[in-house]
Amino acid sequence: MRVSEKIIEGLLWLSAVITILITIGIIWVLLSESISFFQVVSLSEFLTEKEWTPLFADKKFGIMPLVAGTLLTTAVAIAVALPIGLTIAIYLNEYAHARMKQIVKPLLEVLATIPTVVYGFFALTVVTPFLQQFIPGMAGFNALSAGIVMGIMIIPMISSLSEDAISAVPRSLREAAYGMGSTRLQTSFGVMVPAASSGIVVSVILAISRAVGETMIVAIAAGQQPRLTLNPLVPIETITTYIVQVSMGDVPRDSLEYKTIFAAGITLFVFTFALNNLSFWIKKKYQEKYD
Amino acid sequence: MTNSEKNRLKDKAFQVFGIFCTFIGLVVLAIFLFDIVIEGVKRIDWDFLTSLPSRRASRAGILTAWVGTLWILVLTTLIAFPLGVAAGVYLEEYGKKNRLSSFLEINIANLAGVPSIIYGLLGLEIFVRQMRLGGSLLAGALTLSLLILPIIIVTTREAIKSVPRSIRDGSFALGASKWQTVWFQVLPASFGGILTGIILALSRAVGEAAPLIVIGALAYVPFTPSSPMDEFTVLPIQIFNWTSRPQEAFLNNAAAAIIVLLIITFMLNGIAVYLRNRQQRKIKW
Numbered sequence: 001m002r003v004s005e006k007i008i009e010g011l012l013w014l015s016a017v018i019t020i021l022i023t024i025g026i027i028w029v030l031l032s033e034s035i036s037f038f039q040v041v042s043l044s045e046f047l048t049e050k051e052w053t054p055l056f057a058d059k060k061f062g063i064m065p066l067v068a069g070t071l072l073t074t075a076v077a078i079a080v081a082l083p084i085g086l087t088i089a090i091y092l093n094e095y096a097h098a099r100m101k102q103i104v105k106p107l108l109e110v111l112a113t114i115p116t117v118v119y120g121f122f123a124l125t126v127v128t129p130f131l132q133q134f135i136p137g138m139a140g141f142n143a144l145s146a147g148i149v150m151g152i153m154i155i156p157m158i159s160s161l162s163e164d165a166i167s168a169v170p171r172s173l174r175e176a177a178y179g180m181g182s183t184r185l186q187t188s189f190g191v192m193v194p195a196a197s198s199g200i201v202v203s204v205i206l207a208i209s210r211a212v213g214e215t216m217i218v219a220i221a222a223g224q225q226p227r228l229t230l231n232p233l234v235p236i237e238t239i240t241t242y243i244v245q246v247s248m249g250d251v252p253r254d255s256l257e258y259k260t261i262f263a264a265g266i267t268l269f270v271f272t273f274a275l276n277n278l279s280f281w282i283k284k285k286y287q288e289k290y291d
Numbered sequence: 292m293t294n295s296e297k298n299r300l301k302d303k304a305f306q307v308f309g310i311f312c313t314f315i316g317l318v319v320l321a322i323f324l325f326d327i328v329i330e331g332v333k334r335i336d337w338d339f340l341t342s343l344p345s346r347r348a349s350r351a352g353i354l355t356a357w358v359g360t361l362w363i364l365v366l367t368t369l370i371a372f373p374l375g376v377a378a379g380v381y382l383e384e385y386g387k388k389n390r391l392s393s394f395l396e397i398n399i400a401n402l403a404g405v406p407s408i409i410y411g412l413l414g415l416e417i418f419v420r421q422m423r424l425g426g427s428l429l430a431g432a433l434t435l436s437l438l439i440l441p442i443i444i445v446t447t448r449e450a451i452k453s454v455p456r457s458i459r460d461g462s463f464a465l466g467a468s469k470w471q472t473v474w475f476q477v478l479p480a481s482f483g484g485i486l487t488g489i490i491l492a493l494s495r496a497v498g499e500a501a502p503l504i505v506i507g508a509l510a511y512v513p514f515t516p517s518s519p520m521d522e523f524t525v526l527p528i529q530i531f532n533w534t535s536r537p538q539e540a541f542l543n544n545a546a547a548a549i550i551v552l553l554i555i556t557f558m559l560n561g562i563a564v565y566l567r568n569r570q571q572r573k574i575k576w
Contacts, residue, residue: 005469005470008470009385011377012377012378012381015373015378016378016382017395018374019395019402019440020394020398022402022437022440026409029416033416084312084315087309087313090305091310091313092313095305095306095309096309106564110560111316113556114553115527115556116501117498117500117531118530120531120534121534121545122323122326124534155316156316183298184302184306185301185305209404213405213406213408215407243408243411244408247415247504248504262412265412269406272406273401273404276401280400
């Protein structure tokens, strides 16, 4: 009996420890392949060169255009999702009836369950043609449509995390504001939002991290042309799209081109890792304020 | 206009804006689903579901894609379910409050935030190359299992946490061992919650295209897979492939395949929501 108990505990422990092995595996895979990449391409070229053309005859290995493309689509997405998501959170908390909140919240969650390849289709075949009616000269592939659709996708992420943060603010603060004769709007922006600011910031950081790593929407709708630009109307390429592009093609294993996807991958990993840990840190540092 | 009138007006204005924001996402969703159905529904028939892929849009079907998706679902469940639940049980029931367990916790939260395409790179190097599985169903299922493991672990822990202390104490008082308590009391009592988590995780896995593209799943597979070592495609990759083509007819095919994919996703989510509601109604400790 004792022995089998120990064996079972050992197996359970092993399952838990596998999660650490996954992290080690990710870091090891990304590092080992990129190290052999950086033996050929210097880190300074990677960071300062302004062109990314590993698949052309004249190869240039500057990650900046891919990073710019990624940040551009992310910025558009956040510009859409933050005001809408935060407004929804405030509205559901301060204005809406409890019943409405009950109905709307799960409906919004549906937005987060739709596969991203479906959003990509939407961006390419509905949003881009629609926007082209108002913006002449807008290319068929562009950062704007992809970013807008990505923003719609992450609305529930910002709205539900922010809503949790706002409803965690003690009742007494809200009641004090109403007691002073504040309107709901004044209470929201004067008291609730500042008091919940750390939770709201966390929701935005997680949303940014999600947008940076998003792949299929941008692979379908934003184009495959690495370009160092802030113009959202022209085709660009994100880090994730580049990885997909190489994976779809016939790039020989162990070639330098093949290793570029790991160099791109580690860049992406560094971004999301930093963002995620920043959010944990903020959560830990500021959350217990009212407990 | 007095100050307080102005403030009340602003308050009303924000209320309208709030309603607008709340519904804009839903309206866009509705427009989108409507558009997909209009474009895709005329392509959906028995032939579409049972035909192999083809260069001619009107003859192409999604047989290989949905069979591949089904295979991936089953294999991923077989791998991720025991592993995730075991890890969740360990962290909640066995893990002591020490540095290892707090490190495990941070690590799992971190893994949940790693982009899916990075899991693809991991799978490509470890499963496809080192373990020589190639672009097979098994390599794909292993990759997706790692991807959804954090979700399963977190929901398992939450389900186990909701089982009250008294159940465990009662079991121990009757002389049950730790594992007997977990196996006969805690797991059955939390099974509904665990199942909900698994299904939600699977609905995530079903929609993933990026990691599978990276590990080398093909867009064009002329046969249905018959063993875990076969090459494969899945619905999201088929949709991606059709969407990338310029011809209008392929876009209709993509829309039709999206309808099928959405039906699967919504069904999985519906089951999960149903189970969760039933669980909440049934058990009152």
